[in-house]
Amino acid sequence: MTKQTLTAMATGLALLVATPALAQQGGTTVTTATAQGPILSFSVDKEVRSRPDRASIGAGVTSTAPTAVEALRANSAAMEKLVAAAKARGIKADDIQTSGINLSPQYDYNNQGNGQPPRFLGYQVSNTVRATTDDIGKLGELLDALVAAGGTNVDGPYFSMKDADALLVPARKAVFDEANLKAADYARLAGYRTAELVSVSEGGGFQGPPRPMAYALDARVQSAGKAVIEPGQVANTLTLSFQYRLVR
Structure with missing residues (x-):
C-alpha cells in the first residue's frame, strides 16, 4: 500500500540548511543536500514473504x-x-x-x-x-x-527468519526505484523540472502474532498421534518514507 501527500510550502522560498549524510542501523534516516522549493512527501510499502528457517x-x-x-x-x-x-x-x-x-x-x-x-x-x-x-x-x-x-x-x-533483514536488501532497491519514478511524475505534474531527494526513513518490520507469525499454518494431530506441521510463509514489511524537493 502506498501513501502520498504533496506539500507545497508557501511561496516555495523556504530554505533548509544542508546537512551531512546520516546512516543508522534500525530506524535508518538518511539526509542529503537540500535546496529551495516545495516538499513532496510520501511512503512506499513492500511486503516480502519467504519460507521460515x-x-x-x-x-x-x-x-x-x-x-x-x-x-x-x-x-x-x-x-x-x-x-x-x-x-x-x-x-x-x-x-x-x-x-x-x-x-x-x-x-x-x-x-x-x-x-x-x-x-x-x-x-x-x-x-x-x-x-x-x-x-x-x-x-x-x-x-x-x-x-x-x-x-x-x-x-x-x-x-x-534468522536473518530477516537480508530479505529486504533487494526490496529496498525496488522501493527506491518506485519512489524516484513517482517523485519525477509529481514534479512533472506540478510544473517542475525534477525532484531532488531530501530524506528517507525506514520503518516496518516483521509481521505476525505476538512476534512472529506464520502464513498458512497447519498444525493438527492425526489419529496416529503424530503432529503434522506446515510452516507456510512468514512476511517482512519494508516501509520507506521519502521527502523530495521539487526543483524548477
Missing part, C-alpha cells in the same frame, strides 16, 4: 497440590521431563527458555449461593517452556516428544 514451540504442565510448596515441587519435576525431552531431540540448552510460571490459590465457589464462603482447594502451578529450533522439518517430532513427556499446554508453533 526458524521455529519455536511452547509446552507446559499444570500441577495442583494442597500447599504451594507441594504444587511447585510437583510442577518442577514435570518440567524437568519436558526439558530433558527437548534436549533429547537435539535442542540446545541456550534454545530452551522458561516463558511463564503462574502460582495461584484455587477455590470452589459452588456454595456461594447458600451464603457459604468459597472452599479452598489448594494451589495450582502452571509452567511453560519454549524450545527454538532451526530444523523445521523435525518440528512435529519435537512436539510429539514434548507431549509424550507430559506437556499439556501447547503454545505455537511460531515461525521466523
Whole structure:
C-alpha cells in the first residue's frame, strides 16, 4: 500500500540548511543536500514473504497440590521431563527458555449461593517452556516428544527468519526505484523540472502474532498421534518514507 501527500510550502522560498549524510542501523534516516522549493512527501510499502528457517514451540504442565510448596515441587519435576525431552531431540540448552510460571490459590465457589464462603482447594502451578529450533522439518517430532513427556499446554508453533533483514536488501532497491519514478511524475505534474531527494526513513518490520507469525499454518494431530506441521510463509514489511524537493 502506498501513501502520498504533496506539500507545497508557501511561496516555495523556504530554505533548509544542508546537512551531512546520516546512516543508522534500525530506524535508518538518511539526509542529503537540500535546496529551495516545495516538499513532496510520501511512503512506499513492500511486503516480502519467504519460507521460515526458524521455529519455536511452547509446552507446559499444570500441577495442583494442597500447599504451594507441594504444587511447585510437583510442577518442577514435570518440567524437568519436558526439558530433558527437548534436549533429547537435539535442542540446545541456550534454545530452551522458561516463558511463564503462574502460582495461584484455587477455590470452589459452588456454595456461594447458600451464603457459604468459597472452599479452598489448594494451589495450582502452571509452567511453560519454549524450545527454538532451526530444523523445521523435525518440528512435529519435537512436539510429539514434548507431549509424550507430559506437556499439556501447547503454545505455537511460531515461525521466523534468522536473518530477516537480508530479505529486504533487494526490496529496498525496488522501493527506491518506485519512489524516484513517482517523485519525477509529481514534479512533472506540478510544473517542475525534477525532484531532488531530501530524506528517507525506514520503518516496518516483521509481521505476525505476538512476534512472529506464520502464513498458512497447519498444525493438527492425526489419529496416529503424530503432529503434522506446515510452516507456510512468514512476511517482512519494508516501509520507506521519502521527502523530495521539487526543483524548477
